[in-house]
Amino acid sequence: MSLFLAICSWALSAIVVVLCIYTVRHYVFTVNRLFGRQRHPYVDVELARWPHITVCIAAHNEEMVVAHAIDALLAGDYPRDRMTIIPLDDRSTDRTAEILDNYSAFYPTLVRPIHRTDGKPGKAAALQDAMPHVRGEILIVFDADYLPGKSLLRQLVAPFFDPQVGAVMGRVVPLNVGTNLLTRMLDLERSAGYQVDQQARMNLRLVPQYGGTVGGVRVRALENCGGWRSDTLTEDTDLTYRLLLCGWETVYQNRSECYEEVPEQWPVRIRQITRWSDGHNQALRDYALSVLRDGFLNFWQRLDGFLLLGVYAVASMTLLGWVLTLILWYGGRSVAGFSAILLVASYNTMGNFASFFEVAAAARLDGYQGRVRLLPFLLLGYLVTLIAVLRGLLPGRRTRDGDGGRGVVWHKTLRYRPEEAVTGT
Amino acid sequence: MPALRVSRPVDPEARRREAMSRVRSTGAQGGRIDPHRAIATIDLHRRDVILAAACFAVATLLYALALPWLGRLWTAAFEALSAPLGMGGAVGQRVTSIASLTQVAVPYFVAQASAPSRTEWWITLVVTVVVVLCTIPMRSRTLPLAYALRFAAAIQATALLFFAVAPARFPYDLAGYVSGMMLVGAMLIGIVPLVLALTFYLIDVGWTRKVALTVLVMTHLAVLVPLQYALQSVVIVHASLIVLPLCFVMFGLLPEIMVLVALFGWGMSWRPGRARGTRQ
Known part of the structure; x- marks a missing residue:
């Protein structure tokens, strides 16, 4: 005893x-x-020969919000002739496909939706499918509930003028802060995560995290490190580490703010954390040793990468x-x-x-x-x-798919946009 | 809006930089333009760090000197509460030396808390099960409360298990528990200046407020701790030692830390005392 x-x-x-x-x-x-001392090396880039970019918006049953995201992108100041918007309709059963097709009819060269009806579900798999349609060297990714500001695309693209940069991450700011105690607490958590954690990593040249939305990735860097992996629950964390191990830099832009909806109900929040935790622990198993052994990273980067x-x-x-x-x-x-x-x-x-x-x-x-x-x-x-x-x-939460890869149970996060704000075109 | 306070550096280059900085942060009508939150920082001067260290040292020293007096105050509180709470009137003291520099005598009620009888054990079991059942319909908005109650029920379940299997081997008695926890409470109060020195003292609020918050937190805890453990003593005497684990985990350090966090949060919500910087 x-x-x-x-x-x-x-x-x-x-x-x-x-x-x-x-x-x-x-x-x-x-x-x-x-x-x-704060590091914002790309924040002052205002005038440039802006490259052609592709903006992907992952959408699964997003009729309540997807039009807002596209409207916000169209209202931005990024040159329209150097931009392609690809909304990824991942087997939606609501009006999402119809809304996207309406936009495509209005802006045939600008908005080019992809409708997925089969294959693996999920954002990473949808992004995999989108890759043959991507135009330009820069791929920007948003979730459908995000509302990018006018200059956000320029801010996210500016760091890519630096050839070492493989990915860029902007700041996520909750839109529905005042709804209840949960949204207020999530606002505090998000604030700490971006305003302090991410920016400090940027300042200290550690490992800023690519968050999978309000961010961009260089297509060449993505291909260099193996493309999107659809067998992970958090493709963003996974990509952060693959880019890191391939020698690409991830940049955090604290000034590049984008609004999102945070969960308003605890069960939704719990599902979200469970998924993040599952995906993060998967990345821990996959990359911890590689990060610790990587000879190109300095000691503090290895330590921060491991702790993250x-x-x-x-x-x-x-x-x-x-x-x-x-x-x-x-x-x-x-x-x-x-x-x-x-x-x-x-x-x-x-x-x-x-x-x-x-x-x-x-x-x-x-x-x-x-x-x-x-x-x-x-x-x-x-x-x-x-x-x-x-x-x-807990055991039994994961499913395994037929081809032996790690299967994924996807839970769509609920949207809370007010009914009167829901629009089509 | 507080005025921008600017020292007068001797170095002409520094003076020029400062003048430029002042122009950059002054609006067309003379108002102050705060930097965007993405690039804002807080100016930390050497004198702030020195003052933080000095304030921590003074507060800790004063607390160390006040510890014997605090022990007497807590003992007096226990003596005053003993009769109204039905604790029999006798109050003991446990004297502990701290690093041979000072000592504190924490009080406890000289009362016997027994192991649970069969009836008490079953009543506790029923209450625990009822609490768990009550949390089942609690969804969405009250889910954190449900989890907190289930967590408490899980702690209580461990006590039920222990007293069902090996009641004679329960290693704590009321006097030892209460005096031990009060000692931990006294230590917690002692590290408040250190915690605040490393955090709150570095923030851009005035020094009067920093001192005030320190006094407020320490005083609040000094009042809370004896009341908290006097109440726990009453509960443990009446409900038996079976509730002692729950008292330890849920109502021991946790409420004290919550008080510290709540008052710290209040202090951190106070308006900045000076203009923000932009260290780039």
């Missing part, structure tokens, strides 16, 4: 060490973003940490047990505090410091995240 408790104690100590590393990471990122891969694994470790804490507490180990419990307690104070600091700093930089008063509620959100991550680890 005492050997078992000793093992628990050591395991708990190891978990706390890992959690402390993430704490330091949160804190360094926040301090860097607040007070450090582990963000959802850490949630599982936290849960395990609490189980171990309880075992040790019931075991009543007077020295090691109490130390371990104190370690966990210390982490809960200082560790989580670094995350709270990050969120508060981001909201403050955004100029919405009043929202920081919701900070304690993030603990509830964290509990839900833990449960969602745990659900992702």
Whole structure:
């Protein structure tokens, strides 16, 4: 029994060490973003010979929102003669196909929808199908619920003048912030993730993440690293690491803001996190060793790349940490047990505090410091995240397809756009 | 809108840069133009860091000096609450030295909390099951609350299991638990200045407010901790040791940290005291 408790104690100590590393990471990122020198190398590119680009909009049953996304793109200032919009209708059963065909009739050279009726479902598979139709060297990707601003395309394309850049990521800003507590909390989380995490990675020349939407990828870089993979749940994380390992740079543009809808219901949010967690852990298994061994990355890039891969694994470790804490507490180990419990307690104070600091700093930089008063509620959100991550680890969630690849269960995120805003053309 | 405070550097080049910066951030009608949020930063001066370190050192020192007095205050609170709470009147003290520099005597009620009887065990089981059942229809808006309740029920289930299998091996008694947790509470109050020095003190709000928030957090916790554990003592004495694990996990450090986070969040919501920078 005492050997078992000793093992628990050591395991708990190891978990706390890992959690402390993430704490330091949160804190360094926040301090860097607040007070450090900021890197925005491409933000001032306004005049250029803009290249021909293709903008893909992934859509599956998006009749409520897809027209808004296309309208917003058409209202932008990117030269229309150097742009092709390819809405990817992935076997929609609502009016999505009809809406897209209407746009195509109005703008036959500009909007060229692809209607998928068979093949693998999902965004990555749809993007694979779109590749033969892509014109130009730059591919920009949006989800159908996104509302790009007037200059967003130029801002996203500008970094590609740098030949080392393989992918660009813009900032995602929630559109429906004030709907309820969940949307407000997601706004805080998004703010911290982009305003602090991504920008600090950019500042420190670490590993900014390509997020799969509000971003672009150089076609040559994409082909160089193997194209879109349809057997992953998070094709964006997967692509980030393949680009990194192939030597391409991913750039984050904090100034390139695009609005999106965030989930307004907890079950939707849980499904989203479960999918992200599943996909992220898959990427962890696929790329962790390669990232750590890559000779072209410097030490900090390897460390950041590895830690980024582990963000959802850490949630599982936290849960395990609490189980171990309880075992040790019931075991009543007077020295090691109490130390371990104190370690966990210390982490809960200082560790989580670094995350709270990050969120508060981001909201403050955004100029919405009043929202920081919701900070304690993030603990509830964290509990839900833990449960969602745990659900992702449960057996039987994955399906396997016939050809032996990793199958995928796709859940479409619900849209909340008001009925009166729904338009066709 | 607070005025832009500008020091007067001696270096002509620095003065020129500063003048340019002032022109860039001044609107046509003389108002201040804040940088876009994507590029905004907060100016951190060396004096801010020095003041943060000094403030942390002073607050920690004062707290260390006040610890014996705080222990007496908490003991007085326990003595005053003992009779109204029906705890029998006797209050014990556990004296702990901290790094041989100071010591704190935390109080506890001299009362016996027993292992659960068969009836208490079954009542706890029924309550736990009812709580879980109540969470089943809780969907969407109240889902986090449902998860929190299920988490609490899971903790309680571990206690039920422990007392069903090995009640005699439960390693804690009321006095040891309460005094231990109050000591942890005292330590938590002690690290508040450090936590704030590393975070809040670096932010662009005035120093009066920084000091005020420090005093507010520490005072709030100093009042909360004895009340929290006095209440837990009453609950544990009446409901038996079977609720002690739940008290430890859900109502121990957690509410104290929530208080710290809530007040920190309030402080972080205060308006900036000076103009934003753009470090590029």
